[in-house]
Amino acid sequence: MPDRLSVRKTYKLYIGGAFPRSESGRSYPVSDPKGNFVANASQASRKDVRDAVVAARKAFGGWSARTAYNRAQILYRVAEMLEGRRAQFVDELRQAGLGRSQAAAETDAAVDRWVWYAGWADKLAAVTGSANPVSGPFFNFSTPEPTGVVAVVAPDSPLLGLVSTVAPAIVSGNTAVVVASEPAPLAAVTLAEVLATSDLPGGVVNILTGRRAELAPWLASHMDVNAIDLTGVDDEHVQGLQQAAAENLKRVLRTASDGWAAAPGTERMTAFLEVKTVWHPMGI
Numbered sequence: 459m460p461d462r463l464s465v466r467k468t469y470k471l472y473i474g475g476a477f478p479r480s481e482s483g484r485s486y487p488v489s490d491p492k493g494n495f496v497a498n499a500s501q502a503s504r505k506d507v508r509d510a511v512v513a514a515r516k517a518f519g520g521w522s523a524r525t526a527y528n529r530a531q532i533l534y535r536v537a538e539m540l541e542g543r544r545a546q547f548v549d550e551l552r553q554a555g556l557g558r559s560q561a562a563a564e565t566d567a568a569v570d571r572w573v574w575y576a577g578w579a580d581k582l583a584a585v586t587g588s589a590n591p592v593s594g595p596f597f598n599f600s601t602p603e604p605t606g607v608v609a610v611v612a613p614d615s616p617l618l619g620l621v622s623t624v625a626p627a628i629v630s631g632n633t634a635v636v637v638a639s640e641p642a643p644l645a646a647v648t649l650a651e652v653l654a655t656s657d658l659p660g661g662v663v664n665i666l667t668g669r670r671a672e673l674a675p676w677l678a679s680h681m682d683v684n685a686i687d688l689t690g691v692d693d694e695h696v697q698g699l700q701q702a703a704a705e706n707l708k709r710v711l712r713t714a715s716d717g718w719a720a721a722p723g724t725e726r727m728t729a730f731l732e733v734k735t736v737w738h739p740m741g742i
Contacts (some may be wrong), residue, residue, distance in 0.1 A: 468498040469643065471506060471667065472650035474513030475660020481505045486668070488644060491555040499643045502668040507635070507676045510664035514607045514633040515682055517661030522604045522631035526580035532657045533576035533629060539652040540569045547617055547645055554616050554642035568621040574722055575625035582630055586728055590735070597738045602731040604631035605709060606684035609677035611637045611670060613690040613718055616645040622718035623689055626726035628662055635683070636665045637674060637690070643667040671695065678702035685709035685730050689718055 468485060470477040479485075484501035521529070540547070544565055551561035583602055590598040608627040613619035616639050627634045638646030650665045666673055670690065678686055679702040686703050688696055688710065696712060703710050711729045 466495075466497060469500065469647040469667065471500050471502055471510075472647065472654070472663070472665040473506065473510045473661075474516070474664065475654060477650070477654075478506075480668070481509070484668075488642070490553050496553050497644060499647070499667045502637075502666040502673055504672075504676050506666055506668075507673055507680070510635040510666060511607060511677075511680055511682055513661040513664050514635050517659055518604075518606060518631075518633045521628070521633055521659055521662050524631070526583065529629065529631065530576050530579035533579060533625070534573065536652060536656045536658060537569055537572045537576060539656045540565075540572060540649075543648065543652060544569070546648060550644045550648060551616055553644065564615075564618045568618045571618065571621050571722055572625050575629050575727070578724070578727060579629050582724070582727055582731075585724065586731065586733075592737075595740045597740060598735065599738075600733050600735045602630065602728070603734050605730050605732050606632060607682060608632045608634050608730050609637075609680070609683045609686040610634055611674050611677075611686070611688055611690040612639055612646070614639045614641060615718070616642040617649070619690075619718050620646055620649065622722065623687055623726070624663060626722075627687065627730055630727055630731055632685075632730050633662050634664065635677060636663065637670055637677070638665055638667050639690070640668070640670050674699055675702060678708070679705060681706045683708060685711070687711045687726075687729075689713055 470479055480500040480502050482503040485498040486501045488496045488499050490496055547565045548561045587601045592598040610623050612623050624636055646665050653663050677683055678699040685708050700710055
């Protein structure tokens, strides 16, 4: 009896909680380091970028209005689902060129890092807010608020780098449009499948696969994107994207290409926060 044929998967985009193909109908082959075909991935277009931003904006109001405790619960559920699909992530990281032990270590580190950021959801306001001393009979409070829709150009670390850039963007109530690693996008779409089944509202995270050089400029210049993380962008393209982002005064986060690999801190979370200061008269 002949061996059965394997079912070749076409990895799709993740927009608004659904998994559409690119509206352009394009896809591109993903290969392992030896050049062997692994799968097809959708190649997103400018229209897909617009659709993802619309979905992120639509989801922003509901996600940012949830209590910090509820966001923490949902994000911790994502970590539980990541852990449950550990074997699949390890397999996809091995297809991207990592050895078995390295793939297992990266998967475990990604789960741990997601848990770490989830734990900050209900602590961030206390750490970054303040009661300010003022002259006069007033209470003066500064509190952090999410900035809005954040575009993330993820690094080529297929899972840990992705988690290290996406989790801090959404923990405070922002929504995200993510351009996944171009050569190794499979773990990103599997993460999307985790997000879709873990109580995270559709549109909070939207994941696009395709050509980074094609998609990043549209996100940088999009007038309804409030901030952009350029971690995954080559140095030669950073200046052009920063100039495009300046057109609507986007917040721009640019770290070293491997800056995500450092021990996590609050910097990536606070980069996408606005601070609101309120004055209130004291009672007599």
